[in-house]
Each structure stands twice: as C-alpha cells, then as structure tokens.
Amino acid sequence: MLAHWVRRILQATVYDVAIESPLDAAPRLSARFNNNILLKREDLQPVFSFKLRGAYNRISQLSPAERARGVITASAGNHAQGVAFSGQKLGIDTLIVMPQTTPDIKVSAVKRLGGNVILHGDSFDVAYRYALLRAEQDNRVYIPPYDDELVIAGQGTIAMEMLRQYRNLDYVFVAVGGGGLIAGIAAYLGEVAPHVKVIAVESNESACLKLALDTGERGTLPLVGLFADGVAVAQIGELPFDVVRLPKSDGSGPVVESDVVTCSTDEICAAIKDVFEENRSIVEPAGALAVAGMKKFIEQHGITNKNMAAIVCGANMNFDRLRYISERTELGEGREAIFAVSIPETIGAFLEFCRTLQGRSITEFNYRYNGNALAQVFVGIGLKNGVVERQEINDILTKKSYTVDDLSDDEIAKLHIRHLIGGHAGLSDERLFRFEFPERPNAFLSFLEKLGQDLNISLFHYRNHGAADGRVLVGLQTGTRTPEQLTHILDAIGYPYSDITDNVGYRLFLK
Known part of the structure; x- marks a missing residue:
C-alpha cells in the first residue's frame, strides 16, 4: 500500500508552481535543546504555505x-x-x-x-x-483541502525533498489539522525511510487526530479553538486517518507514532518567537505548531543528540495578532509566571513583598484599594528557571504567610482578568460567562438584541487578537431566574458559551 503512495508522490506535478523549500539549520534551538534541529521552510512558498x-x-x-x-x-x-x-x-x-x-x-x-x-x-x-x-x-x-489522494500526494513531496536534503533524519514533526500533510509525509517516509519517526503535533484546542487514535474512530470535537486557525479542524479526514495507521515497510510500527503531542496557545506563541529568532520570519500559529511540539517532545522524553526536523508549514499571519502573541510568549517560554497574592493593606507592604521576591523582576502589578485588611494583587514575575522557579516563588511567598494562587495556566486570568483589576462588585446574583463572538460587524448588537431586557450586564471584556472568533467575558445579574431559565435564554443567543463563575481569578479580584 505504501508503494502506491510513493508512486503517487513521485508523479506529483507540484514543481510547476512550488519551490523546493530549504531545510534550514536552527543553531539557537539546536544549542538550547542539545539536538541537531532543522526547519523545513514551507513558509517560503509563493502563497506562504505548503x-x-x-x-x-x-x-x-x-x-x-x-x-x-x-x-x-x-x-x-x-x-x-x-x-x-x-x-x-x-x-x-x-x-x-x-x-x-x-x-x-x-x-x-x-x-x-x-x-x-x-x-x-x-x-x-x-x-x-x-x-x-x-x-x-x-x-x-x-477541490478538498485534505481528504483526497492527489492532495495528499502533493503534500508528500515535502518528505521526498527532506530525504534528499538531509539523509540522516531521526524525527520529523508535523502539524495536524485535517491530516493531509502528515499523511503524505508519513506515507513516503514509512516506505523509503522507516527509521524516521514521524510525530504528529496538534493544538490542544483542536486535537482531532489524538481523539481518533485514542478511540479508534474518527470522532468529532464538540468545540474547536481558533487561535491556530490553520489546523482548526473538528474531525480528522477519512483518508488521512487510514494512511497514518498503515504499517511501515520494515514492520516496525505505524507510519505515524501513536503518541500525539498537543500544545497550548502559550507554547505556540513561544514557538513563533523561536522561529523569528532563528531566521527573522514571522509565521502563523499553525506554522509554528510543529516547532512547539518538537520542543515539548524533547523535554518530555529527555532526547539528546538526534537529528530532528520540524515543518514550518505557513506564514499567513494577520499583523494585528502580533500584540496578543507577544504578550503570551513569555508565559509559553516559561519566562514569566502570574500570581494572585494577598498582601496586608498597609503602608510599606508592597516594598516588603518586593523584597520577599529576592531581586526577581516584576513584569506586571495590578492592584486597587478596596478598604479591607488584605489587598489582592495580580502580579507577573520574570523567571529564569521555568516551572521549577515558579514553584520556588510559590513556596517562598507561602512561607512568608502570603496567600498565593498560581494563575500561570489559567486562561481566563491571562486573557481577561489581568485587564480588569478594578475592585469587587459585590453582586450576589452575578454569574460570569465566557462567550465566543464571531469577529464580524454587529456581532455585539446581535448579542444584546437576543439577550433582550431580561438580564443586566454587570461586566464585559473583549480584546481583539486577530482570530475569526473573539473571546468575550460577560457578567450577568440573573435575579430570581432558575438555572434552566438562564440556560434557555443563553442558548437562544446562538453563540458558544460556558459558565465560569467559579474561576479563581474572578473570585479573588472581581466578584
């Protein structure tokens, strides 16, 4: 079966329009991770994508x-x-x-x-x-985007080039959306170079291949995040799913390793910066996904002295997303942590808190007086030693009798709460919801019209970050309505939402 795919790939007509993209060395990443790391530059194609x-x-x-x-x-x-x-x-x-x-x-x-x-x-x-x-x-x-034999064969020409450019590859990391790219690459390598391990990388907001491999069938994700919009697919393609499970020519296992790497938004943002620092190119989130997965795989498995390639698969980036990406990069690289800390509401407390941090850099500090004996502060702290140092800071503050919550992995805190520090509303009937609004004119107007006069909006926060959907934080005073009545009202609006009233950042800073 793999021989059939190799023939299809060899017969592909892509070079009428596509270039043989370079396989560039990545010296900074190589030195940092103690492996020989290469980047396959599909972002340099005429349409900036494979x-x-x-x-x-x-x-x-x-x-x-x-x-x-x-x-x-x-x-x-x-x-x-x-x-x-x-x-x-x-x-x-x-x-x-x-x-x-x-x-x-x-x-x-x-x-x-x-x-x-x-x-x-x-x-x-x-x-x-x-x-x-x-x-x-x-x-x-x-013309299907991925679920087609000729489309898959066209993508497979990337693997053919890579073996010509560097014969001694050990690992190839591939971003997965619908699966056409990884199917073509894995089919060729599985037949011609079965020693090469092909590792699938997905956004943890659209991990449809992981779902399919874990369950043995092509399930559909109930909700797909759109930050890495180039791989935002709810169900893996039928033909790609068949291909990735084919056995290698030497019988050593399937053409794609069963251990799928999934990456967070912060990890993807950090990988965008990594690619930029290597070659001064700005790639889109999906384009950096394979690099993010490669970094995570190396750290999880402790791999050294191997030859690794990541497919940089696209660079169609909206310029207005860069602010958001830059903001999230430090967290993704483990160079910043964010905490909610209770400190005494007394003169000199901030000074004492800073001294407790033992010279570490404060990257963000949000506070508002509320008249209580304790003040809640939202603080960002620069790190030099990642997760280990995060825990050290938590322990130091706790030992000094501060009440501490680590919010570094809290999406609501990172996207919304940090921009809303302004005091507690004290509304007993307020509930907090996270909506996804389509990024189009009149989306907010439509929301308000469908919400009607039944519920009072007590909090609203939205920030554009260049995706097709905007993530919006909404506080609603529900009055005497039952949960069933509230669900009926919100379902009728038609926008995806979730109740996050129990979020720790909301409870500490806004409720």
Whole structure:
C-alpha cells in the first residue's frame, strides 16, 4: 500500500508552481535543546504555505472537460490561496467560499490571486456545506483541502525533498489539522525511510487526530479553538486517518507514532518567537505548531543528540495578532509566571513583598484599594528557571504567610482578568460567562438584541487578537431566574458559551 503512495508522490506535478523549500539549520534551538534541529521552510512558498502543493497537484490533473467546468472549494485561508494560485496558473475559473468572519487580509489575498470569493456563513462548516451545494448547482469540481489522494500526494513531496536534503533524519514533526500533510509525509517516509519517526503535533484546542487514535474512530470535537486557525479542524479526514495507521515497510510500527503531542496557545506563541529568532520570519500559529511540539517532545522524553526536523508549514499571519502573541510568549517560554497574592493593606507592604521576591523582576502589578485588611494583587514575575522557579516563588511567598494562587495556566486570568483589576462588585446574583463572538460587524448588537431586557450586564471584556472568533467575558445579574431559565435564554443567543463563575481569578479580584 505504501508503494502506491510513493508512486503517487513521485508523479506529483507540484514543481510547476512550488519551490523546493530549504531545510534550514536552527543553531539557537539546536544549542538550547542539545539536538541537531532543522526547519523545513514551507513558509517560503509563493502563497506562504505548503497548501499550494496539494491544491495544484489535484487541479493540474483534471481532464480538459473538468477544467472547463471550473473548480470550487471552501476555505478560510491557505488552501483557498493555493486553489486560487493554481487556477490562475492553469487558466481555470476558481470559486472560493469563505466564512464571513474571514479576516480581510486573507480575502484580499485570494482575490489578488484571481479567485472569485463568496462570503457565506459564520463558520467553516457552513461555508463548506454551501460550497458543496454550489458545486452541484454550478457543475463545478470540488477541490478538498485534505481528504483526497492527489492532495495528499502533493503534500508528500515535502518528505521526498527532506530525504534528499538531509539523509540522516531521526524525527520529523508535523502539524495536524485535517491530516493531509502528515499523511503524505508519513506515507513516503514509512516506505523509503522507516527509521524516521514521524510525530504528529496538534493544538490542544483542536486535537482531532489524538481523539481518533485514542478511540479508534474518527470522532468529532464538540468545540474547536481558533487561535491556530490553520489546523482548526473538528474531525480528522477519512483518508488521512487510514494512511497514518498503515504499517511501515520494515514492520516496525505505524507510519505515524501513536503518541500525539498537543500544545497550548502559550507554547505556540513561544514557538513563533523561536522561529523569528532563528531566521527573522514571522509565521502563523499553525506554522509554528510543529516547532512547539518538537520542543515539548524533547523535554518530555529527555532526547539528546538526534537529528530532528520540524515543518514550518505557513506564514499567513494577520499583523494585528502580533500584540496578543507577544504578550503570551513569555508565559509559553516559561519566562514569566502570574500570581494572585494577598498582601496586608498597609503602608510599606508592597516594598516588603518586593523584597520577599529576592531581586526577581516584576513584569506586571495590578492592584486597587478596596478598604479591607488584605489587598489582592495580580502580579507577573520574570523567571529564569521555568516551572521549577515558579514553584520556588510559590513556596517562598507561602512561607512568608502570603496567600498565593498560581494563575500561570489559567486562561481566563491571562486573557481577561489581568485587564480588569478594578475592585469587587459585590453582586450576589452575578454569574460570569465566557462567550465566543464571531469577529464580524454587529456581532455585539446581535448579542444584546437576543439577550433582550431580561438580564443586566454587570461586566464585559473583549480584546481583539486577530482570530475569526473573539473571546468575550460577560457578567450577568440573573435575579430570581432558575438555572434552566438562564440556560434557555443563553442558548437562544446562538453563540458558544460556558459558565465560569467559579474561576479563581474572578473570585479573588472581581466578584
């Protein structure tokens, strides 16, 4: 079976449009992690992503009759640009259905490449269903983003190049969304170089391959985070899932290792900075995901003196996301910790607290007087020794009789609470919710209209970080309503939400 995939990859037509991307040394990462680390630079493709390979390989092999019908796809980003570029190259009419939440930079890029864009729906799933409907109505050929043999073969040419560029690889780390990229790479390496271990890396907010491998079937995630939007897929592709479980040619195991690495938003942000420090390129979150997974894998398994490559798979970054990424990088690198600390509400208490930190740098300090004997402060502290030092600080403060909560891993604290320190409201009927609003005009207006006059908004915090959905913190006074009545009201709004009233940061600083 793998021999079939190798033939398909060798026959791929990608080099009409794609470059053989360099496999660059990463000396800083190599020295830091005591391994020989290489970066496969797919961010340097003409559309700044590997997706061009699969899209062109599929479209270029259409029959003359199929080309005359035109093609259509659904995509919010890189696949859309790959299809548009391929259509322009081959003189084929392309229709791209994109969600209405797609950032203007990506819509403009597709149009610039000659694609005809239709904005439809608030999510990829809605756009996908509409694209299939239009394909049938208009008699167009639908070009899948990953669940297709020719698309997978196009992506597999990356592995062919890597073996030419560096024969002694031990590990290859691959970001996973729908699975087309890892299926093509693993199929080729599993047949030609079965000694190479292929490691799947997913965002912990969209780990659909991990779910499938753990359960043995292609389950669908109930909710997918959109920070790493290039891999934000709820269900692994059917064909990729079959491929990643195939046995290697030497019988040593499946072509993809069963131990999937999952990474947090902070870890991905830190990897974006790592890539920048190596080559001064700014890649998108999905593009840095393999690097984040490689770092985590090395640390978890204590691996040294191996040859490792990570696929830097894309660089279609919205500029307005950089502020958010920079803010989260220090936490992802283990160079900052954030704590909630109770200190005496007396003159000189801040000075004494700083002295207790034994010269460590304070990166953030939020406080507001509230008249009590104890003050709650939200403090960021610079670290030089990661998690170990975090625990040391916790122990030092506790020993000095401070009440301490480590908020470094609390998403609500990092995204919202740190910007809201202003005192307790003291509302007995307030409940706190986290909503996901689509990043489009009138989303807030729609929320308010559907909420109506039934509930009073007592707290609201939103910060744009360049994704298709915005994460919004909302406090609501529920009055005498039962939990069932409240659920009925909020479900009718139609935005995903969760009740986080028990969050420790909210309780300490805002409730």
